[in-house]
Amino acid sequence: MTQWRLQALKYEDALLTDLKEMLAIKSVRDDAAATTDAPLGPGPKEALLKFEEFAKRDGFRTGNYKNLVAYAEIGPEDAAESVAIIGHLDVMPAGDLTKWDTDPFTPTIKDGRLYARGASDDKGPSFAGYYAMKMLKELNIPLKRKLIFVMGIDEESDWTGMDDFFAEMGEPTMGFSPDAEFPIINGEKGNVSTVVRFAGTNGGTYKLVNFEAGERPNMVPGVATAVVETEAAADLVEAFNAYLSENPQISGSATISANQVTFTLNGKQVHGAFPESGLNAGTYLANFLMGFDFAANAKGYLAFLGDAAHDDTKATKIGAAKHDDLMGDLSMNVGIQRFTAGEDGFINLNFRYPQNTTAEAIEGFVKAALPAGFDAQAVNEGHAMGPHYVSGDDPLVQTLLQTYRDHTGLPASEQVIGGGTFGRLLKRGVAFGAMFEGVPDTMHQVNEFYPVADLTRSMAIFADAMERLANN
Numbered sequence: 001m002t003q004w005r006l007q008a009l010k011y012e013d014a015l016l017t018d019l020k021e022m023l024a025i026k027s028v029r030d031d032a033a034a035t036t037d038a039p040l041g042p043g044p045k046e047a048l049l050k051f052e053e054f055a056k057r058d059g060f061r062t063g064n065y066k067n068l069v070a071y072a073e074i075g076p077e078d079a080a081e082s083v084a085i086i087g088h089l090d091v092m093p094a095g096d097l098t099k100w101d102t103d104p105f106t107p108t109i110k111d112g113r114l115y116a117r118g119a120s121d122d123k124g125p126s127f128a129g130y131y132a133m134k135m136l137k138e139l140n141i142p143l144k145r146k147l148i149f150v151m152g153i154d155e156e157s158d159w160t161g162m163d164d165f166f167a168e169m170g171e172p173t174m175g176f177s178p179d180a181e182f183p184i185i186n187g188e189k190g191n192v193s194t195v196v197r198f199a200g201t202n203g204g205t206y207k208l209v210n211f212e213a214g215e216r217p218n219m220v221p222g223v224a225t226a227v228v229e230t231e232a233a234a235d236l237v238e239a240f241n242a243y244l245s246e247n248p249q250i251s252g253s254a255t256i257s258a259n260q261v262t263f264t265l266n267g268k269q270v271h272g273a274f275p276e277s278g279l280n281a282g283t284y285l286a287n288f289l290m291g292f293d294f295a296a297n298a299k300g301y302l303a304f305l306g307d308a309a310h311d312d313t314k315a316t317k318i319g320a321a322k323h324d325d326l327m328g329d330l331s332m333n334v335g336i337q338r339f340t341a342g343e344d345g346f347i348n349l350n351f352r353y354p355q356n357t358t359a360e361a362i363e364g365f366v367k368a369a370l371p372a373g374f375d376a377q378a379v380n381e382g383h384a385m386g387p388h389y390v391s392g393d394d395p396l397v398q399t400l401l402q403t404y405r406d407h408t409g410l411p412a413s414e415q416v417i418g419g420g421t422f423g424r425l426l427k428r429g430v431a432f433g434a435m436f437e438g439v440p441d442t443m444h445q446v447n448e449f450y451p452v453a454d455l456t457r458s459m460a461i462f463a464d465a466m467e468r469l470a471n472n
Helices: 002-023 042-057 124-140 160-171 233-246 280-291 296-308 359-369 395-408 452-471
Strands: 061-064 067-076 082-088 109-112 113-115 146-152 174-177 190-197 207-213 223-229 253-256 260-267 331-340 344-353 376-385 430-431 450-451
Touching: 002 042, 002 124, 002 452, 042 061, 042 067, 042 124, 061 160, 067 124, 067 450, 082 452, 109 376, 113 452, 124 452, 146 452, 174 296, 174 395, 190 296, 190 359, 207 280, 207 296, 223 280, 233 253, 233 260, 233 280, 260 280, 260 359, 280 296, 296 331, 296 344, 296 376, 344 359, 359 376, 359 430, 395 430, 395 452, 450 452
Parallel strands: 082 146, 082 174, 174 430
Antiparallel strands: 061 067, 067 146, 109 113, 113 450, 190 344, 190 376, 207 223, 207 331, 223 260, 253 260, 331 344
Protein backbone atom coordinates (compact mmCIF):
# COMPACT_ATOMS: atom_id res chain seq x y z
CA MET A 1 0.00 0.00 0.00
CA THR A 2 2.93 2.27 0.69
CA GLN A 3 3.89 2.48 -2.97
CA TRP A 4 0.47 3.78 -3.95
CA ARG A 5 0.63 6.41 -1.25
CA LEU A 6 4.12 7.51 -2.31
CA GLN A 7 3.06 7.74 -5.94
CA ALA A 8 -0.05 9.75 -5.03
CA LEU A 9 2.03 12.27 -3.09
CA LYS A 10 3.92 13.05 -6.31
CA TYR A 11 0.64 14.15 -7.91
CA GLU A 12 -0.78 16.20 -5.04
CA ASP A 13 0.34 19.63 -6.25
CA ALA A 14 -0.87 19.04 -9.81
CA LEU A 15 -4.20 17.73 -8.55
CA LEU A 16 -4.72 20.83 -6.40
CA THR A 17 -3.86 23.15 -9.29
CA ASP A 18 -6.44 21.55 -11.60
CA LEU A 19 -9.02 21.17 -8.86
CA LYS A 20 -8.83 24.82 -7.84
CA GLU A 21 -9.40 25.83 -11.45
CA MET A 22 -12.46 23.59 -11.59
CA LEU A 23 -13.81 24.78 -8.22
CA ALA A 24 -13.69 28.38 -9.42
CA ILE A 25 -16.29 27.52 -12.08
CA LYS A 26 -19.82 28.23 -10.84
CA SER A 27 -21.30 25.07 -12.31
CA VAL A 28 -24.81 25.47 -10.88
CA ARG A 29 -27.61 24.36 -13.18
CA ASP A 30 -29.31 27.43 -14.68
CA ASP A 31 -32.32 26.61 -16.83
CA ALA A 32 -33.04 30.28 -17.46
CA ALA A 33 -29.72 30.60 -19.30
CA ALA A 34 -29.88 27.23 -21.06
CA THR A 35 -29.25 26.99 -24.81
CA THR A 36 -29.07 24.15 -27.32
CA ASP A 37 -25.29 24.15 -26.90
CA ALA A 38 -25.45 24.55 -23.12
CA PRO A 39 -28.57 22.58 -22.14
CA LEU A 40 -28.06 23.09 -18.41
CA GLY A 41 -26.68 26.61 -18.56
CA PRO A 42 -23.22 28.07 -19.12
CA GLY A 43 -21.62 27.05 -15.79
CA PRO A 44 -22.09 23.28 -16.09
CA LYS A 45 -20.99 23.38 -19.74
CA GLU A 46 -17.83 25.32 -18.82
CA ALA A 47 -16.95 22.73 -16.17
CA LEU A 48 -17.51 19.84 -18.56
CA LEU A 49 -15.35 21.37 -21.27
CA LYS A 50 -12.63 22.10 -18.71
CA PHE A 51 -12.57 18.43 -17.72
CA GLU A 52 -12.39 17.45 -21.38
CA GLU A 53 -9.50 19.89 -21.83
CA PHE A 54 -7.61 18.28 -18.93
CA ALA A 55 -8.25 14.77 -20.27
CA LYS A 56 -6.96 15.64 -23.75
CA ARG A 57 -3.92 17.34 -22.22
CA ASP A 58 -3.17 14.19 -20.26
CA GLY A 59 -3.37 11.94 -23.32
CA PHE A 60 -6.56 10.00 -22.58
CA ARG A 61 -9.00 8.82 -25.21
CA THR A 62 -11.90 11.24 -24.73
CA GLY A 63 -15.48 11.87 -25.77
CA ASN A 64 -18.33 14.33 -25.23
CA TYR A 65 -22.02 13.47 -25.30
CA LYS A 66 -24.18 16.51 -26.16
CA ASN A 67 -22.33 18.75 -23.67
CA LEU A 68 -23.99 16.72 -20.92
CA VAL A 69 -21.43 13.97 -20.31
CA ALA A 70 -17.69 13.75 -20.96
CA TYR A 71 -15.35 10.81 -20.48
CA ALA A 72 -11.72 9.77 -20.48
CA GLU A 73 -10.57 6.18 -20.91
CA ILE A 74 -7.55 3.91 -20.91
CA GLY A 75 -6.97 0.21 -21.36
CA PRO A 76 -7.69 -2.02 -24.35
CA GLU A 77 -10.29 -0.36 -26.60
CA ASP A 78 -11.69 -3.71 -27.70
CA ALA A 79 -11.94 -5.17 -24.19
CA ALA A 80 -15.14 -7.15 -23.64
CA GLU A 81 -15.46 -5.80 -20.10
CA SER A 82 -15.05 -2.35 -18.61
CA VAL A 83 -14.96 -0.56 -15.26
CA ALA A 84 -16.59 2.86 -14.97
CA ILE A 85 -15.81 5.54 -12.40
CA ILE A 86 -18.61 8.11 -12.45
CA GLY A 87 -18.31 11.57 -10.91
CA HIS A 88 -20.11 14.87 -11.33
CA LEU A 89 -19.10 18.48 -11.84
CA ASP A 90 -22.37 20.28 -11.10
CA VAL A 91 -22.75 21.83 -7.66
CA MET A 92 -25.54 23.08 -5.46
CA PRO A 93 -26.27 26.81 -5.10
CA ALA A 94 -24.06 28.38 -2.44
CA GLY A 95 -27.03 29.64 -0.44
CA ASP A 96 -26.66 32.58 1.92
CA LEU A 97 -23.22 34.01 1.09
CA THR A 98 -23.11 35.95 4.36
CA LYS A 99 -22.81 32.64 6.20
CA TRP A 100 -19.67 31.60 4.29
CA ASP A 101 -16.30 32.44 5.81
CA THR A 102 -14.75 32.46 2.32
CA ASP A 103 -16.06 33.05 -1.18
CA PRO A 104 -17.59 29.69 -2.24
CA PHE A 105 -16.12 29.98 -5.74
CA THR A 106 -12.68 31.16 -4.68
CA PRO A 107 -11.00 27.93 -3.49
CA THR A 108 -9.18 28.57 -0.22
CA ILE A 109 -6.95 26.29 1.85
CA LYS A 110 -7.10 26.92 5.61
CA ASP A 111 -5.78 24.60 8.31
CA GLY A 112 -5.30 21.79 5.80
CA ARG A 113 -8.84 22.05 4.46
CA LEU A 114 -9.84 23.09 0.95
CA TYR A 115 -12.94 25.31 1.16
CA ALA A 116 -15.24 25.83 -1.84
CA ARG A 117 -18.65 24.82 -3.14
CA GLY A 118 -18.03 21.38 -4.63
CA ALA A 119 -14.90 20.64 -2.61
CA SER A 120 -16.49 17.52 -1.14
CA ASP A 121 -19.51 17.15 -3.48
CA ASP A 122 -18.20 16.13 -5.88
CA LYS A 123 -15.34 17.94 -7.62
CA GLY A 124 -12.76 17.09 -4.96
CA PRO A 125 -13.44 13.33 -4.84
CA SER A 126 -13.94 13.19 -8.62
CA PHE A 127 -10.54 14.74 -9.23
CA ALA A 128 -8.94 12.35 -6.74
CA GLY A 129 -10.41 9.58 -8.89
CA TYR A 130 -9.36 11.20 -12.16
CA TYR A 131 -5.80 11.64 -10.94
CA ALA A 132 -5.79 8.02 -9.77
CA MET A 133 -6.52 6.93 -13.32
CA LYS A 134 -3.92 9.38 -14.64
CA MET A 135 -1.42 7.79 -12.27
CA LEU A 136 -2.20 4.31 -13.64
CA LYS A 137 -1.77 5.59 -17.19
CA GLU A 138 1.56 7.28 -16.55
CA LEU A 139 2.89 4.27 -14.61
CA ASN A 140 1.95 2.06 -17.58
CA ILE A 141 0.02 -0.35 -15.36
CA PRO A 142 -1.23 -3.26 -17.54
CA LEU A 143 -5.03 -3.47 -17.71
CA LYS A 144 -7.23 -6.37 -18.86
CA ARG A 145 -10.47 -4.40 -18.68
CA LYS A 146 -11.04 -0.90 -20.01
CA LEU A 147 -11.23 1.92 -17.45
CA ILE A 148 -13.57 4.77 -18.28
CA PHE A 149 -13.92 7.90 -16.15
CA VAL A 150 -17.33 9.50 -16.75
CA MET A 151 -18.26 13.04 -15.67
CA GLY A 152 -21.86 14.23 -15.57
CA ILE A 153 -23.15 17.74 -14.91
CA ASP A 154 -26.67 17.18 -13.53
CA GLU A 155 -26.33 14.83 -10.58
CA GLU A 156 -27.90 17.34 -8.19
CA SER A 157 -31.11 17.60 -10.23
CA ASP A 158 -32.46 15.27 -12.93
CA TRP A 159 -29.40 13.28 -14.09
CA THR A 160 -29.95 14.66 -17.57
CA GLY A 161 -28.17 12.72 -20.30
CA MET A 162 -26.74 9.94 -18.14
CA ASP A 163 -29.20 7.17 -19.04
CA ASP A 164 -29.02 8.05 -22.72
CA PHE A 165 -25.22 8.14 -22.62
CA PHE A 166 -24.93 4.65 -21.17
CA ALA A 167 -27.67 3.34 -23.47
CA GLU A 168 -25.65 4.53 -26.45
CA MET A 169 -22.23 3.55 -25.13
CA GLY A 170 -23.31 0.29 -23.54
CA GLU A 171 -23.44 -0.43 -19.82
CA PRO A 172 -20.02 -1.06 -18.26
CA THR A 173 -19.46 -4.36 -16.49
CA MET A 174 -19.17 -2.71 -13.09
CA GLY A 175 -18.14 0.55 -11.50
CA PHE A 176 -18.26 3.01 -8.66
CA SER A 177 -18.96 6.65 -7.97
CA PRO A 178 -16.58 8.60 -5.69
CA ASP A 179 -19.49 10.63 -4.32
CA ALA A 180 -20.26 9.39 -0.83
CA GLU A 181 -18.14 7.88 1.93
CA PHE A 182 -15.76 5.06 2.68
CA PRO A 183 -15.71 2.15 3.09
CA ILE A 184 -18.56 1.58 0.58
CA ILE A 185 -22.20 2.32 -0.21
CA ASN A 186 -23.68 -0.69 -1.97
CA GLY A 187 -27.31 0.14 -1.28
CA GLU A 188 -29.25 3.34 -1.92
CA LYS A 189 -32.83 4.09 -1.00
CA GLY A 190 -35.44 5.02 -3.58
CA ASN A 191 -35.75 8.70 -4.35
CA VAL A 192 -38.86 10.60 -5.46
CA SER A 193 -40.15 14.16 -5.20
CA THR A 194 -43.84 14.76 -4.64
CA VAL A 195 -44.92 18.28 -5.58
CA VAL A 196 -47.98 20.00 -4.12
CA ARG A 197 -49.34 22.69 -6.47
CA PHE A 198 -52.01 25.30 -5.73
CA ALA A 199 -53.20 28.85 -6.41
CA GLY A 200 -52.06 31.63 -4.07
CA THR A 201 -55.47 32.53 -2.64
CA ASN A 202 -56.05 34.44 0.60
CA GLY A 203 -58.75 35.38 3.10
CA GLY A 204 -59.16 36.16 6.78
CA THR A 205 -57.71 39.11 8.66
CA TYR A 206 -54.13 38.13 7.80
CA LYS A 207 -52.88 38.01 4.21
CA LEU A 208 -49.90 35.96 3.12
CA VAL A 209 -48.28 38.16 0.49
CA ASN A 210 -45.20 36.02 -0.08
CA PHE A 211 -43.41 33.01 1.42
CA GLU A 212 -40.11 31.51 0.19
CA ALA A 213 -37.81 28.80 1.48
CA GLY A 214 -35.38 26.41 -0.17
CA GLU A 215 -33.48 26.27 -3.45
CA ARG A 216 -33.38 22.58 -4.34
CA PRO A 217 -35.37 19.45 -3.41
CA ASN A 218 -32.27 17.81 -1.92
CA MET A 219 -31.31 20.66 0.42
CA VAL A 220 -32.87 21.41 3.79
CA PRO A 221 -33.75 25.14 3.63
CA GLY A 222 -31.51 27.18 5.89
CA VAL A 223 -33.37 30.47 5.39
CA ALA A 224 -37.05 31.31 4.98
CA THR A 225 -38.70 34.66 4.32
CA ALA A 226 -42.32 35.78 4.37
CA VAL A 227 -44.35 38.97 4.02
CA VAL A 228 -47.65 39.20 5.90
CA GLU A 229 -50.20 41.98 5.65
CA THR A 230 -52.19 42.74 8.84
CA GLU A 231 -53.63 45.56 10.91
CA ALA A 232 -51.97 43.99 13.96
CA ALA A 233 -48.37 44.21 12.76
CA ALA A 234 -46.85 45.11 16.12
CA ASP A 235 -48.61 42.24 17.89
CA LEU A 236 -47.46 39.82 15.20
CA VAL A 237 -43.83 40.88 15.63
CA GLU A 238 -44.09 40.52 19.39
CA ALA A 239 -45.49 37.00 18.95
CA PHE A 240 -42.68 36.11 16.56
CA ASN A 241 -40.00 37.25 19.01
CA ALA A 242 -41.64 35.11 21.68
CA TYR A 243 -41.63 32.14 19.29
CA LEU A 244 -37.89 32.60 18.71
CA SER A 245 -37.31 32.71 22.45
CA GLU A 246 -39.20 29.44 22.83
CA ASN A 247 -37.14 27.85 20.04
CA PRO A 248 -33.50 28.88 20.66
CA GLN A 249 -32.24 26.44 18.02
CA ILE A 250 -33.43 28.90 15.34
CA SER A 251 -33.03 32.65 14.89
CA GLY A 252 -34.70 35.39 12.90
CA SER A 253 -35.97 38.92 12.61
CA ALA A 254 -39.14 40.81 11.73
CA THR A 255 -39.55 44.36 10.45
CA ILE A 256 -42.68 46.50 9.97
CA SER A 257 -43.44 48.74 6.98
CA ALA A 258 -46.92 50.27 7.06
CA ASN A 259 -49.25 47.29 7.56
CA GLN A 260 -46.80 44.64 6.36
CA VAL A 261 -44.40 42.51 8.37
CA THR A 262 -41.35 40.99 6.68
CA PHE A 263 -39.98 37.88 8.39
CA THR A 264 -36.61 36.17 8.07
CA LEU A 265 -36.03 32.88 9.87
CA ASN A 266 -32.68 31.05 10.00
CA GLY A 267 -32.48 27.29 10.44
CA LYS A 268 -29.70 24.91 9.42
CA GLN A 269 -29.04 23.98 5.81
CA VAL A 270 -27.87 20.38 5.24
CA HIS A 271 -28.03 17.68 2.58
CA GLY A 272 -31.61 16.57 1.92
CA ALA A 273 -30.65 12.92 2.30
CA PHE A 274 -30.14 13.55 6.04
CA PRO A 275 -32.90 16.04 6.93
CA GLU A 276 -32.88 14.98 10.56
CA SER A 277 -29.51 16.72 10.98
CA GLY A 278 -30.86 20.09 9.79
CA LEU A 279 -33.42 22.66 10.87
CA ASN A 280 -35.97 23.42 8.16
CA ALA A 281 -36.38 27.19 8.23
CA GLY A 282 -39.51 27.08 6.10
CA THR A 283 -41.52 24.66 8.20
CA TYR A 284 -40.53 26.53 11.36
CA LEU A 285 -41.78 29.81 9.89
CA ALA A 286 -45.00 28.17 8.77
CA ASN A 287 -45.40 26.59 12.20
CA PHE A 288 -45.36 30.08 13.69
CA LEU A 289 -47.69 31.69 11.16
CA MET A 290 -50.29 28.93 11.01
CA GLY A 291 -51.75 30.02 14.35
CA PHE A 292 -53.06 33.29 12.93
CA ASP A 293 -56.26 34.08 11.02
CA PHE A 294 -55.33 33.15 7.45
CA ALA A 295 -57.87 31.61 5.11
CA ALA A 296 -58.24 29.89 1.70
CA ASN A 297 -55.04 28.31 0.33
CA ALA A 298 -52.81 30.49 2.50
CA LYS A 299 -54.27 28.74 5.51
CA GLY A 300 -53.90 25.27 3.98
CA TYR A 301 -50.34 25.98 2.83
CA LEU A 302 -49.23 27.11 6.28
CA ALA A 303 -51.10 24.30 8.04
CA PHE A 304 -49.54 21.61 5.85
CA LEU A 305 -46.01 22.99 6.20
CA GLY A 306 -46.31 24.01 9.84
CA ASP A 307 -48.05 20.89 11.11
CA ALA A 308 -48.12 17.82 8.84
CA ALA A 309 -44.64 18.41 7.41
CA HIS A 310 -42.94 20.15 10.34
CA ASP A 311 -40.26 18.48 12.46
CA ASP A 312 -41.11 15.01 11.17
CA THR A 313 -38.39 13.81 8.81
CA LYS A 314 -39.70 10.22 8.96
CA ALA A 315 -43.10 11.35 7.56
CA THR A 316 -45.00 9.74 10.43
CA LYS A 317 -47.66 12.45 10.57
CA ILE A 318 -48.64 12.06 6.92
CA GLY A 319 -48.71 8.27 7.29
CA ALA A 320 -45.86 7.50 4.90
CA ALA A 321 -43.34 6.22 7.47
CA LYS A 322 -41.64 2.96 6.53
CA HIS A 323 -38.68 0.92 7.77
CA ASP A 324 -36.94 -2.23 6.60
CA ASP A 325 -33.96 -4.01 8.10
CA LEU A 326 -31.73 -3.51 5.06
CA MET A 327 -32.37 0.14 4.18
CA GLY A 328 -33.72 1.60 7.40
CA ASP A 329 -36.22 4.44 7.62
CA LEU A 330 -37.95 6.46 4.95
CA SER A 331 -36.94 10.13 5.14
CA MET A 332 -38.74 13.28 4.00
CA ASN A 333 -37.23 16.66 3.17
CA VAL A 334 -39.45 19.67 2.51
CA GLY A 335 -37.02 21.18 0.05
CA ILE A 336 -38.70 24.08 -1.80
CA GLN A 337 -41.64 26.13 -0.53
CA ARG A 338 -43.24 28.95 -2.54
CA PHE A 339 -46.37 31.06 -2.05
CA THR A 340 -47.13 34.37 -3.80
CA ALA A 341 -50.55 35.98 -3.49
CA GLY A 342 -52.45 35.75 -6.77
CA GLU A 343 -49.95 33.39 -8.40
CA ASP A 344 -49.43 29.64 -8.53
CA GLY A 345 -47.33 28.16 -5.72
CA PHE A 346 -45.83 24.80 -4.82
CA ILE A 347 -44.17 22.66 -2.15
CA ASN A 348 -41.53 20.10 -3.10
CA LEU A 349 -41.26 17.09 -0.80
CA ASN A 350 -38.25 14.84 -1.42
CA PHE A 351 -38.49 11.26 -0.12
CA ARG A 352 -35.75 8.64 0.29
CA TYR A 353 -37.50 5.30 0.81
CA PRO A 354 -36.68 1.64 1.57
CA GLN A 355 -37.71 -1.42 -0.42
CA ASN A 356 -41.04 -2.03 1.32
CA THR A 357 -42.87 0.97 -0.14
CA THR A 358 -43.27 2.65 -3.52
CA ALA A 359 -43.26 6.11 -5.06
CA GLU A 360 -46.95 5.68 -5.89
CA ALA A 361 -47.82 4.85 -2.28
CA ILE A 362 -45.94 7.92 -1.06
CA GLU A 363 -47.83 10.15 -3.50
CA GLY A 364 -51.08 8.77 -2.10
CA PHE A 365 -50.09 9.56 1.48
CA VAL A 366 -49.24 13.15 0.58
CA LYS A 367 -52.59 13.62 -1.17
CA ALA A 368 -54.46 12.24 1.83
CA ALA A 369 -52.56 14.52 4.24
CA LEU A 370 -53.50 17.80 2.54
CA PRO A 371 -55.61 19.83 5.01
CA ALA A 372 -59.33 20.27 4.45
CA GLY A 373 -59.95 23.45 2.50
CA PHE A 374 -56.51 23.40 0.88
CA ASP A 375 -57.34 23.36 -2.83
CA ALA A 376 -54.15 21.65 -4.00
CA GLN A 377 -52.93 18.78 -6.15
CA ALA A 378 -50.06 16.44 -5.24
CA VAL A 379 -48.18 14.46 -7.88
CA ASN A 380 -44.79 12.78 -8.24
CA GLU A 381 -42.56 14.79 -10.58
CA GLY A 382 -39.00 14.81 -11.86
CA HIS A 383 -36.39 12.05 -11.86
CA ALA A 384 -37.70 9.21 -9.69
CA MET A 385 -35.48 6.23 -8.83
CA GLY A 386 -36.33 2.97 -7.14
CA PRO A 387 -34.16 1.42 -4.41
CA HIS A 388 -30.79 0.05 -5.60
CA TYR A 389 -28.74 -2.73 -4.01
CA VAL A 390 -25.64 -4.71 -5.00
CA SER A 391 -25.13 -7.80 -2.86
CA GLY A 392 -22.37 -7.67 -0.31
CA ASP A 393 -21.14 -10.97 -1.78
CA ASP A 394 -20.55 -9.45 -5.23
CA PRO A 395 -16.82 -9.50 -6.15
CA LEU A 396 -17.05 -5.75 -6.87
CA VAL A 397 -18.10 -5.06 -3.28
CA GLN A 398 -15.61 -7.51 -1.80
CA THR A 399 -12.72 -6.06 -3.83
CA LEU A 400 -13.46 -2.48 -2.83
CA LEU A 401 -13.90 -3.39 0.84
CA GLN A 402 -10.61 -5.27 0.86
CA THR A 403 -8.82 -2.37 -0.81
CA TYR A 404 -10.08 -0.03 1.89
CA ARG A 405 -9.02 -2.44 4.65
CA ASP A 406 -5.57 -2.84 3.15
CA HIS A 407 -5.01 0.93 3.02
CA THR A 408 -6.49 1.87 6.38
CA GLY A 409 -6.21 -1.19 8.60
CA LEU A 410 -9.83 -0.57 9.57
CA PRO A 411 -12.79 -2.95 9.52
CA ALA A 412 -15.19 -2.43 6.63
CA SER A 413 -18.63 -3.74 5.77
CA GLU A 414 -21.49 -2.94 3.42
CA GLN A 415 -23.67 0.15 3.96
CA VAL A 416 -27.00 1.56 2.74
CA ILE A 417 -27.71 5.31 2.57
CA GLY A 418 -30.52 7.67 1.70
CA GLY A 419 -28.38 9.64 -0.71
CA GLY A 420 -28.44 8.86 -4.41
CA THR A 421 -25.22 8.59 -6.44
CA PHE A 422 -24.37 7.91 -10.05
CA GLY A 423 -23.24 4.46 -8.90
CA ARG A 424 -26.83 3.30 -9.19
CA LEU A 425 -26.76 3.91 -12.95
CA LEU A 426 -25.07 0.51 -13.25
CA LYS A 427 -26.58 -2.81 -12.20
CA ARG A 428 -23.22 -3.56 -10.58
CA GLY A 429 -22.56 -0.02 -9.44
CA VAL A 430 -21.77 1.29 -5.95
CA ALA A 431 -20.45 4.42 -4.26
CA PHE A 432 -16.89 4.23 -2.94
CA GLY A 433 -15.47 7.18 -1.01
CA ALA A 434 -14.35 9.73 -0.69
CA MET A 435 -15.32 10.92 2.79
CA PHE A 436 -13.41 9.22 5.59
CA GLU A 437 -14.82 8.35 8.98
CA GLY A 438 -14.61 11.22 11.43
CA VAL A 439 -14.56 14.00 8.82
CA PRO A 440 -17.55 16.36 9.15
CA ASP A 441 -20.00 16.06 6.27
CA THR A 442 -20.42 19.55 4.78
CA MET A 443 -22.06 18.58 1.49
CA HIS A 444 -24.77 21.09 0.49
CA GLN A 445 -23.83 23.26 3.47
CA VAL A 446 -22.10 26.60 3.90
CA ASN A 447 -18.32 26.43 4.34
CA GLU A 448 -18.15 23.16 2.43
CA PHE A 449 -14.64 21.68 2.62
CA TYR A 450 -12.52 18.63 1.97
CA PRO A 451 -9.21 17.88 3.73
CA VAL A 452 -6.24 18.20 1.38
CA ALA A 453 -4.53 15.15 2.87
CA ASP A 454 -7.64 13.09 2.15
CA LEU A 455 -7.46 13.99 -1.53
CA THR A 456 -4.06 12.28 -1.72
CA ARG A 457 -5.16 9.42 0.49
CA SER A 458 -8.24 8.85 -1.70
CA MET A 459 -6.14 9.03 -4.85
CA ALA A 460 -3.99 6.15 -3.62
CA ILE A 461 -6.99 4.03 -2.64
CA PHE A 462 -8.77 4.73 -5.93
CA ALA A 463 -5.71 3.85 -8.01
CA ASP A 464 -5.28 0.54 -6.21
CA ALA A 465 -9.00 -0.22 -6.51
CA MET A 466 -9.04 0.56 -10.24
CA GLU A 467 -6.04 -1.68 -10.87
CA ARG A 468 -7.65 -4.56 -8.95
CA LEU A 469 -11.04 -4.18 -10.67
CA ALA A 470 -9.46 -3.92 -14.10
CA ASN A 471 -7.33 -7.05 -13.67
CA ASN A 472 -9.00 -9.47 -11.27
